[in-house]
Amino acid sequence: MDWKPDFSSETPLYIQIKDFITNKISLGEWAVGTKIPSQRALAELFNVNRSTVVSALNDLMAEGLLEGNTKGGTKVINNTWNLLAASPPPDWSSYVQAGTYYPNQPAIQHINRAEFQEGIIRLGTGELSPDLLPSEQMKQIFEKLSAKPFSLGYEEPKGNRHLREQVVEYLRDLHIQTSPSNILIVSGALQGLQLISMGLLPRGASILLEKPSYLYSVHVFQSNAMKLIGVPMDVEGIQTSLISRYKKGYNASLLYTIPSFHNPTGCLMPESRRQELMKVCADEGLPIIEDDVYRELWFDDPPPLPLKARDPNALVLYLGSLSKSLSPGLRIGWVVAPEPVIERLADIKMQFDYGSSSLSQRAAAEWMESGLYQQHVTQIREHLKRKRDLTLQLLNTYFLGIATWSVPSGGFYIWIRLTVDVPMQMLFDRAYKAGILLNPGSIYDRNAGSFLRISYAYAKMHELEWGISKLADLVKEISISAV
Incomplete structure (x- = not known):
């Protein structure tokens, strides 16, 4: 209102x-x-x-x-x-x-509304801050496109052909060999998940995934009467030694994973674990959805090659996106899969929205073809690394003794575990009243009540400094009053 x-x-x-x-x-x-x-x-x-x-x-x-x-x-x-x-x-x-479609969790509904309030510091938001988005370059891209002949009509079912060709070239550098016919352009990776849930799986199917996971925070699969089965993680990602047992115990249909800079933990799956994951899933005949939207956001060294790059048997459905690295407003992502799968998903997408925005697709193709995208991503890495380093410095200053955390090597997130007794709803409410918006860990795992997902991607430097110091004060105040 x-x-x-x-x-x-x-x-x-x-x-x-x-x-x-x-x-x-x-x-x-x-x-x-x-x-x-x-x-x-x-x-x-x-x-x-x-x-x-x-x-x-x-x-x-x-x-x-x-x-x-x-x-x-x-x-x-x-x-x-x-x-x-x-x-x-x-x-x-x-x-x-x-x-029939499930509503968001009440906490997420609250967060979605509060994110657009003036004066709020968003310490959990999973997107780039407005000052990191290439607004001026995007204007130039659209000016360049306006000088060329183009249509304002619909694109073909799989998406703009030129954009799919550019995605093929981009994926080739990741050692993923594919063709335009095996690519579907979607309105962000989330729509790719929606299409998969509706087009490839029966109602009541079970999905394996890391626990915690971003997928718990949306109801893409649950709204189609599917069950999410969390497999425990360690510092290297999903514990592959448990997959066979979980697959058999729940008759799982596929496995969803974010191997590069996992949401919400920031974990990076190393090469050895990726090989183990591919082997166990191949042995079990368990297809994989690889969500690789954070891949480009590495700080010192690139992550290992995608699972899809080592996929001779077409086991992996691969999701990519420009939302985390270039612009969430473009709403451009892609699914890479065998052609029958792409044909099926494209047919469903045409029933949904008759294709993603043709203007956004042409702009995305121009970004990728011109080389501007890689230049932009290099700059984003530098900015994000500085913000991550500042956030770690602030955590060491204000949260030592009241929390533990790991150091992410890329992505947006630091997964923090509070080591003092603090009711999370009370912390959320008091932080919100103070002008700080948090993402509690229970959004991503109902048993992660002592965790917070801290994002350094959205808040400005001075907001991170004030927000984290104030948050630490609130944690200490609440923990003392709870004794």
Whole structure:
């Protein structure tokens, strides 16, 4: 809600708030059954005293628009004469609850909303900060494209042919041999996962993955009645010695992994572990989804070759993206797979959106063909390394004795384990009130209640300095009060 009462108006504030809520209900924006924000939250949103909000809500309850109780909060009921005299509106809340696609976890819904609030320091956000995005170069790219003949129509089902050819060249440097017919352009790697979940697997299938994992924070597979089975990790990644047992025990259909700069732990799977993983999955006939979106973000040495580069039996479905390295707003990624798989996924994608943005695809092709992409990525590595080093320095200054962590060699994340007793929800709430937004570990593993995913990618240097020092103060305050 971006509305605010007019403090210069002669109309009392509580009447303005009452009229605002009435309008929301009458337009159907707040349907019957909608739970409205708490009195405290509304007072903060409208920058008024809580008593002002209470006066507005009391009037609305008296008029039959709202009802409230201490347990269920305040909800829209709309028992007004206008409603009783006319056909009742649809109960949209029941429609919402009947939808088959799972909602985000409440914590993630909160984070998604809060990320766009002014003044918030985002210590968990998994994207590049706006000052690292190549806005001026992107303008030049689009100016260059505007001078060439191009179509504003749809692209072919697999995506822009020229872009797929550029992806082939890019992958060749990673020792992945493929062709344009084996590539599908998608609107980010997440859409690739959605297509795979809908097009290749039966309902009720089991998916093996690292625990913790980014995949727990989205409901791509769960919304299709599939089960995520976490396999424990160590410092080198997923424990391959457990895969056979887990595969047999859960009749798993495939394995999902982020071997390079894992989300959320930042772990880099070494060459030896990658060989072990490929061998055990080949022996078990277990296909692999390799999510390689962080590959380019290494600091000192490039990561080992992708799993897909050692895949003579077409065991691996490979996901790549420009969202983490170039621009999340372009919404450009790709799936590399055998041609029958690509044909199947392309058919489903055409039913979804009739193809990713043609303008974004042409811009991405220009970035890759011109060599500007690799130049940009080199600069991004340098910036991210400086931010990682600063974050590690700050952790050593403020978190020694209250947390442990590992040093990532690339990517966005440091996986922090608090070693003092701190209720994570309390820490999240107090940090948010102080202007700091966190990503609790429980988002990625329900048993990781003492962990935080700290990202150095989004916050500016001065924000990292203040945010981490303030966060340490909060941890210490809460841990002392809990004793």
